[in-house]
Amino acid sequence: xxxxxxxxxxxxxxxxxxxxxxxxxxxxxxxxxxxxxxxxxxxxxxxxxxxxxxxxxxxxxxxxxxxxxxxxxxxxxxxxxxxxxxxxxxxxxxxxxxxxxxxxxxxxxxxxxxxxxxxxxxxxxxxxxxxxxxxxxxxxxxxxxxxxxxxxxxxxxxxxxxxxxxxxxxxxxxxxxxxxxxxxxxxxxxxxxxxxxxxxxxxxxxxxxxxxxxxxxxxxxxxxxxxxxxxxxxxxxxxxxxxxxxxxxxxxxxxxxxxxxxxxxxxxxxxxxxxxxxxxxxxxxxxxxxxxxxxxxxxxxxxxxxxxxxxxxxxxxxxxxxxxxxxxxxxxxxxxxxxxxxxxxxxxxxxxxxxxxxxxxxxxxxxxxxxxxxxxxxxxxxxxxxxxxxxxxxxxxxxxxxxxxxxxxxxxxxxxxxxxxxxxxxxxxxxxxxxxxxxxxxxxxxxx
Amino acid sequence: xxxxxxxxxxxxxxxxxxxxxxxxxxxxxxxxxxxxxxxxxxxxxxxxxxxxxxxxxxxxxxxxxxxxxxxxxxxxxxxxxxxxxxxxxxxxxxxxxxxxxxxxxxxxxxxxxxxxxxxxxxxxxxxxxxxxxxxxxxxxxxxxxxxxxx
Numbered sequence: 001x002x003x004x005x006x007x008x009x010x011x012x013x014x015x016x017x018x019x020x021x022x023x024x025x026x027x028x029x030x031x032x033x034x035x036x037x038x039x040x041x042x043x044x045x046x047x048x049x050x051x052x053x054x055x056x057x058x059x060x061x062x063x064x065x066x067x068x069x070x071x072x073x074x075x076x077x078x079x080x081x082x083x084x085x086x087x088x089x090x091x092x093x094x095x096x097x098x099x100x101x102x103x104x105x106x107x108x109x110x111x112x113x114x115x116x117x118x119x120x121x122x123x124x125x126x127x128x129x130x131x132x133x134x135x136x137x138x139x140x141x142x143x144x145x146x147x148x149x150x151x152x153x154x155x156x157x158x159x160x161x162x163x164x165x166x167x168x169x170x171x172x173x174x175x176x177x178x179x180x181x182x183x184x185x186x187x188x189x190x191x192x193x194x195x196x197x198x199x200x201x202x203x204x205x206x207x208x209x210x211x212x213x214x215x216x217x218x219x220x221x222x223x224x225x226x227x228x229x230x231x232x233x234x235x236x237x238x239x240x241x242x243x244x245x246x247x248x249x250x251x252x253x254x255x256x257x258x259x260x261x262x263x264x265x266x267x268x269x270x271x272x273x274x275x276x277x278x279x280x281x282x283x284x285x286x287x288x289x290x291x292x293x294x295x296x297x298x299x300x301x302x303x304x305x306x307x308x309x310x311x312x313x314x315x316x317x318x319x320x321x322x323x324x325x326x327x328x329x330x331x332x333x334x335x336x337x338x339x340x341x342x343x344x345x346x347x348x349x350x351x352x353x354x355x356x357x358x359x360x361x362x363x364x365x366x367x368x369x370x371x372x373x374x375x376x377x378x379x380x381x382x383x384x385x386x387x388x389x390x391x392x393x394x395x396x397x398x399x400x401x402x403x404x405x406x407x408x409x410x411x412x413x414x415x416x417x418x419x420x421x422x423x424x425x426x427x428x429x430x431x432x433x434x435x436x437x438x439x440x441x442x443x444x445x446x447x448x
Numbered sequence: 449x450x451x452x453x454x455x456x457x458x459x460x461x462x463x464x465x466x467x468x469x470x471x472x473x474x475x476x477x478x479x480x481x482x483x484x485x486x487x488x489x490x491x492x493x494x495x496x497x498x499x500x501x502x503x504x505x506x507x508x509x510x511x512x513x514x515x516x517x518x519x520x521x522x523x524x525x526x527x528x529x530x531x532x533x534x535x536x537x538x539x540x541x542x543x544x545x546x547x548x549x550x551x552x553x554x555x556x557x558x559x560x561x562x563x564x565x566x567x568x569x570x571x572x573x574x575x576x577x578x579x580x581x582x583x584x585x586x587x588x589x590x591x592x593x594x595x596x597x598x
Contacts, residue, residue, distance in 0.1 A: 033523075033562075034523075037560060037561055037562045037563055038559070038560075038563065041555065041563035041565075042565075045513075045563075045565045046512070046513055046521075046523050046562075047509050047510075047512030047513045047521070047523075048512075050512045050513075050521055050523070051509060051512050110509055111506060111507075111509075112503075112505060112506020112507060112508070112509050112510070112511060113506065113511065114509075114511045114512055114519075114520055114521070117509060117512075148455070148459065170506075172494055172498075172499045172502060173484065173485070173489055173491055173494060174489075174502060174516070174517075174583075174584060174587075175484040175488065175489045175587055176481060176484055176485070178517065178519065179477060179480060179481070179484065183477075214455060217455055218450060218453060218454070218455045218458045219450070221455065221458035221459045221461070221462045222450065222453070222458055222462075224462055224466075225458070225461055225462035225465055225466065228462070228465070228466040228469060228470075229465050229466065229469050232466070232469040232470055232472075232473040233469055233472065233473055233476075235473065236476075238519075239480065240590060240592070241517055241518055241589045241590055241592035241593075242517045242519070242587075242589065243484050243488040243489050243517075243587040243588060243589060244480045244483065244484065244488070245479070245480055245483045245487075245488075246590055247476075248476075248480070249590070251476070315591075315592060315594060316594060318518040318592065318593075319515040319517075319518030319519060319520070319522065319526065320522065321522060323522070324522055390595065390597050390598075391593070391594050391595060391597075392594070394594075394595035394596070394597050395597060396525075396597050397524075397525035397526065397597060397598060398525065398561075398562075400597075401562075
């Protein structure tokens, strides 16, 4: 760790991972309800479990992004964080607001739009915290060296905050409500969050491959260009059936089919840089997560998204388990694994050690990743059967659900495996550090 | 790869192109806003009761089990066309009574079946919710869903 204030990232990563653990536990409980419908049906109905699961995901990913930003900005800007105190305060507010929302949900205190269930005062606190973060990070960038990585990262974070403001606008007309709801949800995950993803990836690749910044940053601009050129009008794939005009079918279909390109470019980018760099970085676990995130994002967000994005296919698959399959693998591949890559890379520096517990970390990678892949396959098969029975044959919803039981059992099993993988990851990060640095890398330069 | 492209050129293409697509996106959604308000939904027919029904829908977070026009959770049936599924267009009174009765007998307590909580809605809230469903069912959704099953 070159700069003292990089340690600001540590409590962010701790909180992110604690909330991640809670997220997968709620998810597994919801998966259990599909198999045992009476499970907690009075004490914690399904809708409470689900909003807890999805909200925790979004909150911990954002905290992870904040932490990653505080970690990399000193190295990118070559100066210290503007105000560590402000960072800690901002984290405290964010965690307090998130925890208050989560606890409130258990007592039925929530609002109604999905992913935006937080009471208004919680949304206000989250906004204040986000603005404090942006202020702190932007001033850090302004007083230091301005690299493409830090500029693209800050652009992504600022845009995320700006589009979040649509959370405060709830029109009475449900079609309008839905149209602007996607201004947040789609433009985040298939737009501006990709700026965050690509810039964090660029940082990791510079550090771990040693390839010239000039080359990495050029790729970065090409990738984020592809992301926004396709992702903005790609929003149209949510505007097929909600009361919006018919022209969204060709426009949304065309541009969202191309949304696979930035994810494909990220795969090529990461593998090409590691090939070109030829440096044997001692933190093999971080390398694994970095290569893993681009591959799984390509399949989850790219391929699984493409599968049902054309309007004449989506007409039949919209709102089935196909969507659930895509949602799970896309979030996991693109944003969960990215956070775990950054955390795997940064934690040894933050703890003042050589890379440690790498074998355990790699076990958690393979368990979590294969379990998520299995879950995605199970839900995809469920979705194909559901699409045929319900959308082609016209069987009723609950009759069809009875036919999908086996897939839901598979999904539950996969969920339990994910929980085990997450537990291993937490232990690998925070448990006692045993073996440090694999033997093959002992002579290689540590390199950042 | 990409030797012919300089970093500054890549940055300018990114910024210029993104701005262009953003402007196009905003223009199209502005037109869509106009289309929703004037063409595809009964905007003038947003009565106090329909608005109240939407609030009931939101207050109980129905979207975290059900879908509405295909969006939401996939645990319970689609409700954008529940009014049609209950025969509302032909028999409004029957559909209204049917939907309200269904809400009131929850949870069914049938073993092995997904349980919907009873939200203890008042008669006025139930009526508002039904009005909201009726209003939703008249949105021009380009023919979706393919079957009345939702």
